[in-house]
Amino acid sequence: MNDLSELIRELSEMYDADSRDTYITLYINKDKNVKCLEKRERACKSLLSGEEQKNFTNTMEEIKEFLNKNAGDTLAIFASRIHNFFKTVSLPTKVNNSLIVDSSPYIRPLARIQDEWESFTLILLNSHYAKIFSVSLGSVDREKNLSSNIMNKHRKGGMSQARFQRLRKGAIHAFFSEVEGALEKIADKQIVLAGPGQAKLQFQDMLSKHLAERIVEIIDIDIDDEQQLLKESVRLISKREEQKSHDAVQQLKSEILKDGLAAYGLDDTLQAVKNGQVELLIVEKDYKLKGGLCEHCQIVRAGHVKNCPMCGRPTSEVDVIEEIIEFAERTDADIEFTDDEEISNLGHIGAILRFK
Ligand SMILES: [Zn+2]
Structure with a gap:
């Protein structure tokens, strides 16, 4: 395993056990400067309170200090003062600038860059x-x-x-x-x-x-x-x-046709990845799906889910695809991102399985 896979694996395993929004993820292009962050920063800060807000302010200080020293790099930053965590990766390609505050690091763009x-x-x-x-x-x-x-x-x-x-x-x-x-x-x-x-x-x-x-x-x-x-x-x-991601979709198709080692569509794929069955996860590049996550029970549901169906605690709003990617990373599955049309017809996500 190389350093980047190790980092992605580590990030996929991190979450705030109390579902607090204590992890900050930042993807930022080199032609952007700290100023562009400010609007987003103000908005996030105003939506947080108490310990979460204090952590946000402290963590942002650390991030901005780093950005000032490393102007000119396209970067991914994962940080949380409260969890004593700070990691950065220099990226080889443009990203959508984004600042995300959540109960776990947001790894999807990094996983996609790693794949490409x-x-x-x-x-x-x-x-x-x-x-x-x-x-x-x-x-x-x-x-x-x-x-x-x-x-x-x-x-x-x-x-x-x-x-x-x-x-x-x-x-x-x-x-x-x-x-x-x-x-x-x-x-x-x-x-x-x-x-x-x-x-x-x-x-x-x-x-x-x-x-x-x-x-x-x-x-x-x-x-x-x-x-x-x-x-x-x-x-x-x-x-x-490119050839590999094309081949992956072809393999998925042929497994589905013979009712072999495959899962497709959101529910089946989510279930398979949670069971550790996934050998290769195949994700449509830009597809996102809103859902709710209970960090306590590690339960994810698509759609608007206010409280956890298991424990009743409030859930955090997540991109369900991001959560599936995190489960996949934790179980050492490979991930292919594709814009092949066939994957969108199969429910935007699918997997080749290790066992059934
Ligand atoms: Zn729960």
Whole structure:
């Protein structure tokens, strides 16, 4: 798991057990400044009272301080002073500016960006140099350099050509093993392999099966063309992602037709996700549905629900789809966002199940 999936998972598990509106979520574009927030901030503040209002004011102070220091970034911020929580993520793409005060962090836009900008591992190598990049949200998170300085120089005097070649082969093999070891530790689910000439293919041949299977693209490129390579690999991965969300809808359709491992429509999908049955959740991109949530019982109902049908406590108004996404994250389901028309005909949401 990478850092972003871990964060989304963590956010999906957080809520105020007393249903108080104590979590602030902010999505904000870099061309907007703190001023644009002020109207929304005043409105939210006036609607809160007591402890919630105090927490809101304190948390907003912290957020604005952060924004002043990080002007120019497109950001997602999740914060609550009362819960001692403050996390930010730099985003690779424009978002709808929004400030949300709720009993839990609002993760849907972030989950969608994660789906559209899938993380991957990029490895650039030749026979004596390798660089491994972890790419998350379209930019490099971490990188690791490896190099071997043996046997790339001229043949030493007195050594036969055959002996030199043997030693050189051995040295390359040893270097590739070292690179494989490093890759093993940090490789994501998807690997892009790149570099000039044959070295990358020799490296691919010697990889253990579980790593070789994760190679999704191979790019022929000069060893020092890093910027071009990053751009090209991000483009290829996002093209694959489009294909994947299309395939997911096709798979859902075929499971439904044979009455197989699928759920569709709001009620069935909600039930399945709460039972931990969901392998892959498929969500229509912009569909929202108002409903009520009881944080105490973790019960969600669509429509206008003032009080919890179980415990009678007042519910908080939520986007039911957001709640389903949070349940899915908590149970390690994958999520695909799609604008495929067929998903709207099936009730805007559906799932491939692990079991039935
Ligand atoms: Zn309840």
